[in-house]
Amino acid sequence: MTREDSKPFGNSPLAHTYSIVARDADTGELGVAVESHYFSVGSVVTWAEAGVGAVATQALVEPSYGKLGLDLMRAGKSAPDSLLGLVASDPMNNIRQVALVDAEGRVAAHTGSMTIAEAGHTTGDGFSVQANMMLRASVWPAMAEAYKSARGELVDRLLAALDAAEAEGGDIRGRQSAAILIVSGKNTGKPWSDKIYDVRVDDAPEPLREIRRLVSVARAYSHMRAALTAMYAEDFETHNREFDKASQLLGNNPEMRFWHAMGLLSAKKTEQGMALLRAVADGDRNWATLALRLPPFMLSVDDATRERIRKLA
Numbered sequence: 001m002t003r004e005d006s007k008p009f010g011n012s013p014l015a016h017t018y019s020i021v022a023r024d025a026d027t028g029e030l031g032v033a034v035e036s037h038y039f040s041v042g043s044v045v046t047w048a049e050a051g052v053g054a055v056a057t058q059a060l061v062e063p064s065y066g067k068l069g070l071d072l073m074r075a076g077k078s079a080p081d082s083l084l085g086l087v088a089s090d091p092m093n094n095i096r097q098v099a100l101v102d103a104e105g106r107v108a109a110h111t112g113s114m115t116i117a118e119a120g121h122t123t124g125d126g127f128s129v130q131a132n133m134m135l136r137a138s139v140w141p142a143m144a145e146a147y148k149s150a151r152g153e154l155v156d157r158l159l160a161a162l163d164a165a166e167a168e169g170g171d172i173r174g175r176q177s178a179a180i181l182i183v184s185g186k187n188t189g190k191p192w193s194d195k196i197y198d199v200r201v202d203d204a205p206e207p208l209r210e211i212r213r214l215v216s217v218a219r220a221y222s223h224m225r226a227a228l229t230a231m232y233a234e235d236f237e238t239h240n241r242e243f244d245k246a247s248q249l250l251g252n253n254p255e256m257r258f259w260h261a262m263g264l265l266s267a268k269k270t271e272q273g274m275a276l277l278r279a280v281a282d283g284d285r286n287w288a289t290l291a292l293r294l295p296p297f298m299l300s301v302d303d304a305t306r307e308r309i310r311k312l313a
Helices: 064-074 079-088 139-149 154-167 207-232 236-250 255-266 270-283 286-293 303-312
Strands: 017-023 030-036 046-049 053-060 096-102 107-111 120-124 127-131 177-183 195-201
Touching: 017 053, 017 096, 017 139, 017 154, 030 046, 030 053, 030 154, 030 207, 046 064, 046 177, 053 064, 053 127, 064 079, 064 096, 079 096, 079 107, 096 120, 096 127, 107 120, 107 127, 120 139, 127 139, 139 154, 154 177, 154 207, 177 207, 195 207, 207 236, 207 255, 236 255, 255 270, 255 286, 270 286, 270 303, 286 303
Parallel strands: none
Antiparallel strands: 017 030, 017 127, 030 177, 046 053, 053 096, 096 107, 120 127, 177 195
């Protein structure tokens, strides 16, 4: 233990908070969600790797629990065995709170004896909820019940758990930041591709409201990717349906309608594409100018169509 570590707080961030780690039994997705009255809580608490596991490390945080926990699970150790090793090797484990879930849904959690009340955790089938410095001791049981009873995708159930914590009073200090990190069940070797949701609110009056908005934006881009995949497969029914979903989620943001138009124009569905592009350009002609600047692999149209686009710009 270093001289700095021997001080009451050492170098530990003070991320007193509530969180959930979970694995979706149907998809294998692994996720962490957290909210706290602590700036940028997602930068220290949330850890996950596709096909490996997820970790929430909090209270007087030891961030290395995140990296080392994933390292141990990647090496084949279960979440309980990984946590046992982490806690045993930490002389300050009595001020830590940490939870792990592995790729098989095994969970483990630790709440140190000196974490600030109200503090505790509850584990269940494929998930763990944990909290410290809460207004009431009902916070983490409420999170567990909300997660178990919620329906929808993993992200929806994680959000339900956070909402339940807030409804029970949440962090005794109030609220400031939140984060959600969800990765796929299969590791592709490309961690940037394995992230399904990676959204953070570092400082806001209503972080849970803002995190929901960001999740909706992230969903919109997922639908856009599905739409582009369908376009390459010449499945234009799916292409249109997915872009419509994306546009609804983004509201007034014209991004999705623009790329929908580009896909239709490239597929020689000229009138549909021009109608969409015209609606976008009516709000801002720069979108039409952008269309003219796209390379052929992004927009392949004949000279007549290009001239029609030029008139919009």
